[in-house]
Amino acid sequence: MEVQTQTKPKSSIKKTIRITGAEALIKCLLAEGIDLIYGYPGGAIMPIYDKLYKYQDQLNHVLTRHEQGATHAAQGFARVTGKTGVVFATSGPGATNLVTGIADALIDSTPLVCITGQVASHLLGTDAFQETDIISISTPVTKWNYQVTKSSEIPKVIAKAFYIANSGRPGPVLIDITKDAQFGELDFVYEKCKAIRSYTPVPEMDINKVKAAAELINNAKKPFIVMGQGVILGQAEKELKALIKKTGIPIASTALGLSGLETDHPLFVGMVGMHGHYAPNIKTNECDVLIAIGMRFDDRVTGDLKRYAKQARIIHFEIDPAEVDKNVKTDVAVLGDVKVTLKALLPFVNETSHIQWHQEFKDLYELEYEVVIKDQLNPKKSGLTMGEVIEAINKYTKGEAVIVSDVGQHQMFACRYAKFTRTRSKITSGGLGTMGFALPAAIGAKMGVPDREVIAIIGDGGYQMTIQELGTIFQTKIPVKIVVLNNSFLGMVRQWQEMFFDRRYASTKMVNPDFVKIAEGYDIKAKRVDKREDLQAAIQEMVQSKEAYFLEVVIEKEDNVFPMIPTGASVSEVRLE
Amino acid sequence: MEKELLTVSIYTENFVGLLNRITTIFTKRHVNIESITASKSEIENVHRYTIVVRESETLIKKIVKVLEKQIDVIGAFYHSEDQTIYQEISLYKVNVENVNNSKFKEIITTNHAKIVAVEKEFVVIEKSGTKEETDKLYNELNPFGLMQFVRSGRVVITKQKMKISEILNNNKNN
Numbered sequence: 001m002e003v004q005t006q007t008k009p010k011s012s013i014k015k016t017i018r019i020t021g022a023e024a025l026i027k028c029l030l031a032e033g034i035d036l037i038y039g040y041p042g043g044a045i046m047p048i049y050d051k052l053y054k055y056q057d058q059l060n061h062v063l064t065r066h067e068q069g070a071t072h073a074a075q076g077f078a079r080v081t082g083k084t085g086v087v088f089a090t091s092g093p094g095a096t097n098l099v100t101g102i103a104d105a106l107i108d109s110t111p112l113v114c115i116t117g118q119v120a121s122h123l124l125g126t127d128a129f130q131e132t133d134i135i136s137i138s139t140p141v142t143k144w145n146y147q148v149t150k151s152s153e154i155p156k157v158i159a160k161a162f163y164i165a166n167s168g169r170p171g172p173v174l175i176d177i178t179k180d181a182q183f184g185e186l187d188f189v190y191e192k193c194k195a196i197r198s199y200t201p202v203p204e205m206d207i208n209k210v211k212a213a214a215e216l217i218n219n220a221k222k223p224f225i226v227m228g229q230g231v232i233l234g235q236a237e238k239e240l241k242a243l244i245k246k247t248g249i250p251i252a253s254t255a256l257g258l259s260g261l262e263t264d265h266p267l268f269v270g271m272v273g274m275h276g277h278y279a280p281n282i283k284t285n286e287c288d289v290l291i292a293i294g295m296r297f298d299d300r301v302t303g304d305l306k307r308y309a310k311q312a313r314i315i316h317f318e319i320d321p322a323e324v325d326k327n328v329k330t331d332v333a334v335l336g337d338v339k340v341t342l343k344a345l346l347p348f349v350n351e352t353s354h355i356q357w358h359q360e361f362k363d364l365y366e367l368e369y370e371v372v373i374k375d376q377l378n379p380k381k382s383g384l385t386m387g388e389v390i391e392a393i394n395k396y397t398k399g400e401a402v403i404v405s406d407v408g409q410h411q412m413f414a415c416r417y418a419k420f421t422r423t424r425s426k427i428t429s430g431g432l433g434t435m436g437f438a439l440p441a442a443i444g445a446k447m448g449v450p451d452r453e454v455i456a457i458i459g460d461g462g463y464q465m466t467i468q469e470l471g472t473i474f475q476t477k478i479p480v481k482i483v484v485l486n487n488s489f490l491g492m493v494r495q496w497q498e499m500f501f502d503r504r505y506a507s508t509k510m511v512n513p514d515f516v517k518i519a520e521g522y523d524i525k526a527k528r529v530d531k532r533e534d535l536q537a538a539i540q541e542m543v544q545s546k547e548a549y550f551l552e553v554v555i556e557k558e559d560n561v562f563p564m565i566p567t568g569a570s571v572s573e574v575r576l577e
Numbered sequence: 578m579e580k581e582l583l584t585v586s587i588y589t590e591n592f593v594g595l596l597n598r599i600t601t602i603f604t605k606r607h608v609n610i611e612s613i614t615a616s617k618s619e620i621e622n623v624h625r626y627t628i629v630v631r632e633s634e635t636l637i638k639k640i641v642k643v644l645e646k647q648i649d650v651i652g653a654f655y656h657s658e659d660q661t662i663y664q665e666i667s668l669y670k671v672n673v674e675n676v677n678n679s680k681f682k683e684i685i686t687t688n689h690a691k692i693v694a695v696e697k698e699f700v701v702i703e704k705s706g707t708k709e710e711t712d713k714l715y716n717e718l719n720p721f722g723l724m725q726f727v728r729s730g731r732v733v734i735t736k737q738k739m740k741i742s743e744i745l746n747n748n749k750n751n
Contacts, residue, residue, distance in 0.1 A: 135594050136594070136597055139594065139597050139598045139601055140598075140601045140605060143648065144648040144649075145594070146592070146594075147593065147594070164648055195748055195749060196648065196748065197651070197745045197748045197749050198589070198590055198648060198649050198650060198651040198744075198745075198748065199648045199649075199748065200744075200747075200748055320646065321642055321645070321646070322639070322642040322643045322645070322646045324642075325638075325639075326639055326642075
C-alpha cells in the first residue's frame with residue numbers, strides 16, 4: 001500500500017449523497033436559499049412535485065391557476081425583494097404558458113429561474129404527448145436556457161442558472177429537465193456557481209470615463225438626469241441621492257425607475273416618456289448635458305430618436321454594453337455597476353446648484369397642473385377620474401404602499417399620480433406591456449414583502465386576462481388589495497382610436513360581468529363605487545382591511561391620459577390636450 | 578447606411594442549441610445570413626462560427642454586442658473584407674461523358690482545380706478560393722453539363738488578433 005504523504009484539506013472534500021435528480025433539484029433550491037415557488041404540476045414534472053411533497057415544510061409551493069400567473073407572481077416577488085423568483089411547470093402547454101412571463105422578465109430585467117419538466121429523453125423529437133421544444137421556443141426570450149437529459153448534470157446546471165439569473169443585468173433562465181433525468185440517481189453535492197468563463201456579468205469600470213463624465217457635468221449649465229430601473233436593480237438609490245444632493249441636478253425617472261427616488265424629493269421632476277410629465281419631456285430637448293443612469297432609451301421614452309436631445313452631450317451609466325449606443329449615441333459611456341460608478345463619480349463632481357434651471361421645470365409643471373392635473377384631481381365632470389382614485393390611495397397609504405399596475409391608461413395614471421416614499425414600490429410591466437400582469441404580480445409582491453401594503457391597480461381589460469388568479473388569493477388567503485378602474489373600454493386603445501383613427505372604436509368596448517359577484521365567489525371582500533362621495537370611504541376601508549379586498553371603481557368612460565407624445569413625434573412636441 | 582459584406586466571428590462553448598440562439602439574434606433584426614460555418618477553433622473545447630452578412634456596419638456593431646452578451650458566447654467580432662483572409666470550397670459534379678477532351682482538362686489546370694472523384698457516370702471537381710474564382714469555374718464548367726454544384730460558407734482567418742484565451746482567463750479569475 002502506498003504511503004499517503006498528503007491529505008487534502010477537509011473543506012475541499014464534500015460528502016456526496018445518492019439521490020434522484022428530482023430530489024437533487026429540490027436540494028439545489030434549498031441551497032440557494034429558496035423557500036417559495038410558483039407553479040403548476042403536470043405529467044412530465046411529477047417526479048419533482050413528488051419530492052416537493054417531502055420537503056413541503058421548507059419550500060412553500062404556491063399553486064397558481066395558470067402557468068402565466070406563476071411567472072408574473074414570481075416576477076412580482078423578484079421585483080419587490082431583488083431575490084430570484086422560481087417557477088415550476090410541466091412540459092408542452094405548461095411550458096409554453098410561461099413564455100409571456102419569461103419575455104416580460106427579460107425585457108424588464110427580472111431574475112427568474114423557470115424549471116420545466118420534459119418528456120423522457122428517449123422520446124425527444126418524437127412528438128410525444130405534451131412534448132414541445134421549449135428550449136427553441138424560449139431561446140430568444142431567456143438570458144440563458146438549457147436542457148438537462150442526465151440527472152448528474154442537475155447540481156451544476158441549477159447553480160449556473162441562479163448565478164446567471166441574478167448577476168449582472170438580471171434576467172430569466174429556463175431549465176428543461178427530462179423525466180428520466182428527474183427519476184435517475186446521482187451522487188449529489190452542491191457548489192454555488194461563482195464564475196462562468198464565457199460570461200462577464202459586470203463590465204469593469206474605467207475611471208477615465210468617470211472623470212470625463214464629471215467634467216461634462218461640471219461644465220454643464222443645464223444638466224438633467226434620467227434614472228431608470230438600473231438604479232433600483234443596482235441598489236444605488238443612496239449613491240444617486242448623494243449625487244443630486246451635491247450637484248442639484250433636476251432628475252426625472254422612466255416608468256420602471258419610479259420609486260427609486262421618493263416622489264416628493266425637491267429635485268424630482270416626474271416621469272419622462274409618452275405619458276410622462278410635461279417639463280422633463282420638454283427639457284430633454286433643452287438641457288445641455290443629459291445623464292442617463294441605468295436606463296435604455298426605450299422608444300416610449302425617447303419619441304422620435306432623430307429629434308431626441310440632439311443639443312445635449314449624453315452620458316450613459318450602464319451595466320449592459322449592448323445598451324450603449326443602441327438607440328442614442330453617447331458622448332461618454334460609463335460601464336459598470338451603477339452603485340460603484342456613481343460612488344466613484346461623486347468626488348469628481350463640483351458642488352453646484354441649478355436653481356434657475358430647476359425653476360424652469362417648476363414653471364412647466366404649473367402649466368401642466370393647470371391644463372391636466374387639476375382636472376384629474378378635482379374634476380368638474382360628474383364621472384370619477386383615474387387620477388383622483390390614485391390620489392385617494394396616496395392619501396390612505398401615505399405613499400408607503402407597493403403599487404402594482406397592469407398595462408394601459410390606468411398604468412400611466414398610476415405612474416403619473418402615485419406617490420412613493422420607498423424603493424421597489426412601483427411594479428409594472430414596462431417593456432413588454434403585458435396585460436394581465438398585475439393581479440398575479442401583486443400576489444407575488446405581497447408574498448415578498450408581507451409587512452407592506454400591496455395594491456394592484458388594474459383596468460377592466462387586463463383584469464380579465466388573469467382573473468383566474470383570484471383562485472390563488474382564495475386558496476392562500478394572501479391579503480392583497482385589488483382596485484379595478486372600470487371604464488368599460490380598452491381605454492388606451494380607445495384613446496388612440498379617438499385621436500388617430502377618427503373615433504372608430506373597433507373592438508374596444510367591453511361588456512363586463514359583475515366583478516363584485518365574481519370576487520365574492522372567491523370569498524374576497526368586494527365593493528363597487530361609482531359616486532365621488534363614496535370614494536374616500538371605500539379606499540379607506542380597503543386599505544384598512546386585514547384581508548384581501550376587491551374594489552371596483554366605475555370611471556368616466558371616455559377619459560384620456562395626458563400629456564402625450566404621439567408616435568413618431570419628438571419629446572418636445574408633447575401634447576397637454 | 579451603406580451595406581457591405583462583413584464577416585462575424587463568434588467563439589462559443591460547444592452546447593446544443595447555441596446555433597439557434599445565435600441565428601435568432603440576426604433574424605430578430607431581419608438580417609439575412611449569406612453564409613454560415615461552424616467548426617472547432619484553435620482553442621480546445623471552443624467552437625467557432627463564421628457568419629457572412631451584407632449589412633451596415635452600424636447594425637452589425639450592435640448585433641456583435643448582443644452576441645457577446647449571450648452567456649455561452651466567449652467573444653464576438655466583425656471584420657470587413659480587407660481585414661480577412663478567406664476561402665470558400667466548391668464542388669462540381671460533371672457528367673463523365675463530357676469530360677474526355679483537352680478543353681476540359683485545360684479548364685481544370687488553369688483554374689487550379691482538382692478532380693477528387695471519378696465514378697462510372699460522373700467526375701467531381703473541387704476548387705477552393707474566393708467567390709469570384711469559384712463562380713468563374715462554374716461558368717466555364719456549365720457547358721459540360723453540371724449535374725450538381727455546391728459551395729461552402731466562407732472560412733476566415735482575421736489579420737487582427739481575437740483575444741479569446743485572455744477573455745477566458747480573465748473570467749476564470751473573477
